Amino acid sequence: xxxxxxxxxxxxxxxxxxxxxxxxxxxxxxxxxxxxxxxxxxxxxxxxxxxxxxxxxxxxxxxxxxxxxxxxxxxxxxxxxxxxxxxxxxxxxxxxxxxxxxxxxxxxxxxxxxxxxxxxxxxxxxxxxxxxxxxxxxxxxxxxxxxxxxxxxxxxxxxxxxxxxxxxxxxxxxxxxxxxxxxxxxxxxxxxxxxxxxxxxxxxxxxxxxxxxxxxxxxxxxxxxxxxxxxxxxxxxxxxxxxxxxxxxxxxxxxxxxxxxxxxxxxxxxxxxxxxxxxxxxxxxxx
Numbered sequence: 001x002x003x004x005x006x007x008x009x010x011x012x013x014x015x016x017x018x019x020x021x022x023x024x025x026x027x028x029x030x031x032x033x034x035x036x037x038x039x040x041x042x043x044x045x046x047x048x049x050x051x052x053x054x055x056x057x058x059x060x061x062x063x064x065x066x067x068x069x070x071x072x073x074x075x076x077x078x079x080x081x082x083x084x085x086x087x088x089x090x091x092x093x094x095x096x097x098x099x100x101x102x103x104x105x106x107x108x109x110x111x112x113x114x115x116x117x118x119x120x121x122x123x124x125x126x127x128x129x130x131x132x133x134x135x136x137x138x139x140x141x142x143x144x145x146x147x148x149x150x151x152x153x154x155x156x157x158x159x160x161x162x163x164x165x166x167x168x169x170x171x172x173x174x175x176x177x178x179x180x181x182x183x184x185x186x187x188x189x190x191x192x193x194x195x196x197x198x199x200x201x202x203x204x205x206x207x208x209x210x211x212x213x214x215x216x217x218x219x220x221x222x223x224x225x226x227x228x229x230x231x232x233x234x235x236x237x238x239x240x241x242x243x244x245x246x247x248x249x250x251x252x253x254x255x256x257x258x259x260x261x262x263x264x265x266x267x268x269x270x271x272x273x274x275x276x277x278x279x280x281x282x283x284x285x286x287x
Contacts, residue, residue: 001054002043009037009073010202016041016051017207026051036062036073037203037215038160061106063162067224068285075162075203075215080109082152082214084165084174085130087114087122091166093129097278098223099164100138104236105228110138111155115170118144132272136238145170149177160213162203167219175216179206182216230286237279239271253283 007023008015012033014026026043028035029052035041040057063074063081081103085091096112103110112133117123123142134140143151152174155161163171175182207213225233230253234240240262248259265271 002045002051004041004043004051005205006035006037006039006041006076007205007207008202009035014053016043016053024049024051026053028053034073036064036076037205037217038076038078038162038213040077061108063102063106063108064227065102065220065223065225066227068226071227074164074217078108078160078162078215080111080156080159080161082111082113082155082161082163084113084115084163084169084171085126086169087116087119087126089168091126091129091169093132093274094278095166095220095223096133097275098225098282099220100133101225101228101233101236101282102223104238105232109159111161112138112140113152113174114140114142115145115174117142118147132275135272145173145177149174153178156208156212156214158211160215162215162217164217164220166221169219171216171219175206175214178214179208182206225282226285228282228286230283233279233282233286237271237275239265239275240279243271255280255283 002018004016004018006014007017012027014035015023016026017023027050035053035056039059041053042055043051044054045051059076061078062076063078064071065074066072081099083096083099085096100110112130114126114130130140141152141155143149163174165171203215203217205213205215234244243261243265246261247257249257252260254260254262262271266273266276
């Protein structure tokens with residue numbers, strides 16, 4: 001058996017890196033695949049320059065999204081989510097909220113990056129949209145990926161980070177600036193995995209050193225959280241925590257019940273109304 005790290009994932013095909021620097025194409029046994037980029041796996045060589053994934057090592061974390069039908073693995077063993085938004089085009093604060101909930105659920109560090117700050121006229125509006133998140137204590141880094149991508153590097157040291165965001169936010173520009181040869185490596189992996197070559201269609205891991213790596217993930221338009229129950233969702237909203245258990249009814253759904261501490265906090269301006277609306281949507285999905 002050989003130990004390896006999954007450095008690219010697309011469907012049921014994986015690119016894995018061995019300790020000696022070699023990379024192989026690997027496939028899981030059986031029809032169902034539960035392998036993610038960032039996983040540590042054990043391989044058996046298949047004799048054709050490829051390998052079979054025999055087992056997956058226990059994970060420290062697993063970031064994934066889900067709807068009522070299926071789940072989509074994003075990355076394994078990450079310690080930090082770097083969520084990239086931009087001055088232009090506009091970004092979804094609901095998508096950011098959902099990603100932060102996933103981070104809280106897995107106890108991951110978070111960094112919000114506001115990209116394209118060279119477009120100075122749009123910066124105030126972008127900062128206003130991010131203000132509720134900054135108020136909650138989530139760190140914000142402002143930069144322009146074309147000129148100041150290196151500002152991000154100190155925040156990546158000692159972390160296995162995953163870069164997440166909508167398409168068009170400049171994630172690829174950041175990756176190409178931080179990782180020399182990343183574009184060529186992505187093309188090579190895309191060819192090997194027979195996936196799209198013009199956009200990020202699979203998660204790819206770039207290792208800086210033994211303790212630091214960055215996973216680039218495909219652009220997101222939604223982040224389903226159907227796998228989370230109501231209690232988990234409540235606690236993932238950090239601003240809810242001081243008020244949980246303060247409602248008149250122990251099983252309060254924070255909807256129309258009298259003497260609801262959460263709704264009172266919204267009315268008092270202690271909870272952002274848009275964040276509360278996302279909670280209502282998630283609560284309805286949780287049943």
